[in-house]
Amino acid sequence: MSELETEPAVAATLFGDRIDLARRFTADLAREGETRGLIGPLELPRLWSRHVLNSALLAPVLAGRVGDVGSGAGLPGLVLAVARPDVEFVLIEPMERRVEWLTEEAAALGLGNVQVVRARAEEARLDGPLDQVTARAVSALSKLIPITVPLLRSGGELVFMKGARVDEELAAAAKAIRKAGLTNVRVDVLGEGVVDEPTRVFRATAR
Secondary structure, three states: OOOOOOOOOHHHHHHHHHHHHHHHHHHHHHHHOOOOOOOOOOOHHHHHHHHHHHHHOOHHHOOOEEEEEOOOOOOOHHHHHHHOOOOEEEEEEOOHHHHHHHHHHHHHOOOOOEEEEEOOHHHOOOOOOEEEEEEEOOOOHHHHHHHHHHHEEEEEEEEEEEOOOHHHHHHHOHHHHHHHOOEEEEEEEEOOOOOOOOEEEEEEEOO
């Protein structure tokens, strides 16, 4: 059985006075993640660096009421709720066992800024539009954009965490971007000089 990665020193910098909560979440996910089908068996040796810290890099760019589509294990939704207690998070996840985990973990960590909604993004019925919507390792931009833009208020923002091939996805999503009327379309790189694996974030404003 693989061992949980030692907490990188930069974790305390990213989470500040919330680091103890981040440690609890990571320990809980390490303990239950594989048996509950939340993470694969090879993820423990890189759980902090590949998943938790990677998710936390998005925290500074968030504000208001933020939806996390396909929240799964809570990466990034629960991690961001830990890092930003001043932001309200709506975790949107269709699978029942993952919804149970998200609900239980948010309660265990005392995260009063988390609401869990069991639904697919395109079927979610929320009590009001969102200021931002994020997603991590969910789907290609061409599929994500049409199902997430309707969740946003006018002038709201998409902030999707993406991998190294984001430029290819961006090119393939040109039609979806045009149809949705998105503006301020760009890719930001977060975490350079802070973590070993910076993350690329697709950002765009809804009309």
